[in-house]
Structures are given as C-alpha cells and as structure tokens.
Amino acid sequence: MTLRPDLAIIAANVAPGSRILDVGCGDGALMAALRDERGCDARGLELNADDVATALERGLSVMQGDADTDLADYPDAAFDYAILSQTLQTTMRPHVVLEQLLRIGTRAFVSFPNFAHWRVRASLLWGGRMPVTKLLPLEWYETPNIHHVTIDDFRAFVKARGIVVEGAWFLNRGSRTTAAAANFRAEHAVFLLRR
Structure with missing residues (x-):
C-alpha cells in the first residue's frame, strides 16, 4: 500500500516497536503500515464511523471519538508518539488538542495543509x-x-508555548522541498514535536 506523502514521512520517522496513537486516523492506512512494517502497537481515534469500520476490518484497534473532547480520557505518557495528520485545522480548539497530544505522547507528529502556499x-x-x-x-x-x-x-504557536521542534518536513506536490521559504513554497508541513 502506498501512503500519502505526509504519512510516509511519519512512518519513516517512527521508531520500530513504538506505542502509537493516531488521532483522526481515517481508514487506518498509517496504523496498518506502522504495525506491519515497523512492528508498532498502533491505536486509533477517528470521528467518521465509515472510516472506523474500514480500520476495524483491517484488524486495527480503533475507537470512534472526537479529538476535541476524547483525548482527555487517555493517561499521561501512554504512547511514544501521538499523531495528528491533516486534522489540526479541523478541530474546534487546536491549542487544547496539541497540548493533549503532548501529554499523551512523549512526542507528537502534526501535519497540516499550509494556507499560505503561493497557489x-x-x-x-x-x-x-x-x-x-x-x-x-x-x-x-x-x-x-x-x-x-x-x-x-x-512555528510561532509552538515557540510561544515552549514546544521543541525535533523535525520538520515540507511538501510541494507530494515531494519534499527545503525549509527555505516553506511558508510560501510548501503545500503541506509535517512537524515532530516534544515538550
């Protein structure tokens, strides 16, 4: 299975055997790749019932839930990585969701479309x-x-909150591009964060 470019970056940078929570996991494509190729214990939270059903059919551990309200139910440091791919911009309170990700996971991957791209x-x-x-x-x-x-x-958001950026990747038309002028040139960004 070919992963979406941002998911491929995340999959390539997750340590083998890690405990993962994929928030907004969709149909579970990333979780399946992490389980099958990296030996990870991957769990998911997804709002869309059809996507939950598809992920369950793949043999994945996914619960139907809402990132805005249900992350508070997870214990501190329960996962090595909490992942939020192309979901941050859809949440009601992104600042609260990000804080929850960094509470639940030792590290957090966040990817999102860049609304400042030149197009x-x-x-x-x-x-x-x-x-x-x-x-x-x-x-x-x-x-x-x-x-x-x-x-x-x-970048300003995480800096103001003292969140450390361990890695950042930028994509244009599905291919990696440099960090130079990324706010103008990149369609999509992936960040690896920690406290």
Missing part, C-alpha cells in the same frame, strides 16, 4: 475566492477546515 495566495489575490486545490479539494462551505493555519503561524 492559495494567488487564488485569493486574483480570483478573490477561497481556493480549491488537490490538498484543499472542497468549496469553502463544504470544507471541514475551520482554522486556516500557515507554517509560520504554527
């Missing part, structure tokens, strides 16, 4: 409309994205 800026500047792109495929009234975060916003 997004151009769409707003020249068309005056919210963009529809491969990474942001829905019209503004259908999108689950309620917090339009940029790479520079996220």
Whole structure:
C-alpha cells in the first residue's frame, strides 16, 4: 500500500516497536503500515464511523471519538508518539488538542495543509475566492477546515508555548522541498514535536 506523502514521512520517522496513537486516523492506512512494517502497537481515534469500520476490518484497534473532547480520557505518557495528520485545522480548539497530544505522547507528529502556499495566495489575490486545490479539494462551505493555519503561524504557536521542534518536513506536490521559504513554497508541513 502506498501512503500519502505526509504519512510516509511519519512512518519513516517512527521508531520500530513504538506505542502509537493516531488521532483522526481515517481508514487506518498509517496504523496498518506502522504495525506491519515497523512492528508498532498502533491505536486509533477517528470521528467518521465509515472510516472506523474500514480500520476495524483491517484488524486495527480503533475507537470512534472526537479529538476535541476524547483525548482527555487517555493517561499521561501512554504512547511514544501521538499523531495528528491533516486534522489540526479541523478541530474546534487546536491549542487544547496539541497540548493533549503532548501529554499523551512523549512526542507528537502534526501535519497540516499550509494556507499560505503561493497557489492559495494567488487564488485569493486574483480570483478573490477561497481556493480549491488537490490538498484543499472542497468549496469553502463544504470544507471541514475551520482554522486556516500557515507554517509560520504554527512555528510561532509552538515557540510561544515552549514546544521543541525535533523535525520538520515540507511538501510541494507530494515531494519534499527545503525549509527555505516553506511558508510560501510548501503545500503541506509535517512537524515532530516534544515538550
């Protein structure tokens, strides 16, 4: 199975045999790869019932739940990694969700679409409309994205909270790009964080 580019980065940087909580795990593709290829004990939390059913059919341990409310039920340091891929911008209180991730996991992977990418800026500047792109495929009234975060916003956010960035990867059209001008050039970002 081929993983989405951000998930492939996460999978490649998780230590073998780790305990994982994938929050917003979707159909469990990342969890299955971590279990099968890295020998990880992967658990998941997913809001969408159809995705939960698909993950369960894969033999994965997934619970239906909401990142905004259900992370408080997990004990401190229960996982080596807490993962939140393309979900941060859909949560009601991203700052609380991030704090919970870093409480539950020793480290946290967070990936998100960059709303400052040049194509997004151009769409707003020249068309005056919210963009529809491969990474942001829905019209503004259908999108689950309620917090339009940029790479520079996220960097400032973690710095202000004393959160350590252990790694950062930037993607453009599914391929890695440099950190230089990432806020303008990258469509997507992946961060590895710890307290």
